[in-house]
Amino acid sequence: ADRLRDLIRAGYNVFFTTSFGFMEGTHAVAQQYPNLIFWHCSGYLRDKNMGTYFADFYQIYYLNGLAAGALTKTGKVGYVAAFLIPEVVRHLSAFAIGAREVAQQRGLNLTLYVIEIGAWYDPAKARSAAETLVNQYGVDVIAFTEDSTAIVEYAQEQFSLGKEIYVFSHYSPMYVYGEDVVVSGQLVRWEIIYADILGKIKAGIYTPTNLQNVDYWYLLNTGAVEMAAHVFPNGSVMYINPKFVEPLKGVTVTDKISGKTMSVYDLIWLRYEQMRNAPMLMSFQQIATSHIYENVTSITITIGGTPTTYPIAPVFDPFMGPLSGYKIDNPSQKVTVAPGARLGHADLWSMDWVPDFVRIIGKI
Structure with missing residues (x-):
């Protein structure tokens, strides 16, 4: 003040x-x-x-999660959280939902392990949390909400020692600090x-x-947030580290909405386009909104006897039911999102629960 x-x-x-x-x-x-x-x-x-x-990253974290679900070998992924406030809770939950979506189809019972560090910027605590996730819980992919490159540098060090721990940039391009380990990330404009x-x-x-x-x-459809691992001096964007393109193309899944079979790489770009081209610049304000028309991709209007078909961009969002979870402060209190319901602004801005497959380890 x-x-x-x-x-x-x-x-x-x-x-x-x-x-x-x-x-x-x-x-x-x-x-x-x-x-x-x-x-x-x-x-x-x-x-x-x-x-x-606010420029919100939860949709980008979901896309990063899809990649994490394809790359994890253990089914154990980690998240280093600055604070367990609604912003971060929706980010880690979206990451978990994306990872689970892919890992389940690979036969892995995915769990996201979360450590809170109580700071937006604390490289020492961030590194310590990453070390704990890897050494005590066996995670092999980490996302984070902490503003330093400490976790990326730790993962690159581990790679140099022969241990593969993959990570995602946060807020800023971090590829140059971990060219062997940064898969993609979130970028704000x-x-x-x-x-x-x-x-x-x-x-x-x-x-x-x-x-x-x-x-x-x-959100993603405004251009203020982006999926990115690196931005080159000429302004062009590396959306996904080229090192990981073929591994992501090598994992095949079934899209839970269309039922089509595709690579995880293609699924990431499908979801990216669905959210990037969403027709609603203003986010849902309602508590929950019906999502039953997801597969409606066009409408036909007849004027003067001549029918014309107009495309409709999908309105996919990661927080679409069915979902189930528990309150962070009271794990015995369960939360469910009905099939066909999509969480709105009020839900996400007060989010105090996580999906069932998220495990909150504690705070350091």
Whole structure:
């Protein structure tokens, strides 16, 4: 809050605060300065002059999970979580759902082991958690929500010693720190959101009086998040490390929606296109939405006796029932998502449960 006041005294009038922990301080200052505009990343408090925004990775984690399910030899995969807040819970759950979708068809009873480290950035704890997952629980694929390259570097070291532990970049391209072990990853393009917000402020669409219901939740179909292992200097993207393309093509599965047989590599790209081309830029706001029309891919409209067929992009999402799990704080309390139901914004932003095949080890 003090830093915001310093910027206000310096004459600025639009402010972005970019960590969940800044939420209450931002809101307090926004109430004190009703003629200025404030935006908070990843929070839920809003006001007339304070909006919220977020670029969410859960769909990317699901895609990464599909790859993990194809590459694991043990059926044991790991996740190093910064905090077990809803954001991270939906990320690790989506990763687990993707991994399970593939691993089950390979005859593996997949389990995701989770260690919480209590920090967004703590390379030492992140490495320690990865070591525990590998040495004590036998995991051979790891995803994480921690902002350093420590886990990638650990996996690359293990590869050099003859042990294959595969990982996924988080938030930033990390391929150069582990060219033998980084399969893919999640990449955020905040500029997509900032350009949209600032453009609307400049156009007079957003003012200090109308932000109370403005909540950006940008998913794969907005371009603000991407599946990527590396970004080259010319801006081109390495979506999947070439080293892993053939192994992913070598695993065959049946798509649970269409019933078609395909490689995991093709399934990843099918799901990518389904979510990337989803026609709804605004996420579902309802508690649950029917998903029974997933296989409807076109509509035909007849005008003047001439029928014309129009394609409809699928609306696949990882959090589509049937799903079952348990509350993190009360494992005896079970959670079920009915077949054909898709979790909405409210469900995912308050997510406090994990699928049955996720095991929360504890916190270090």
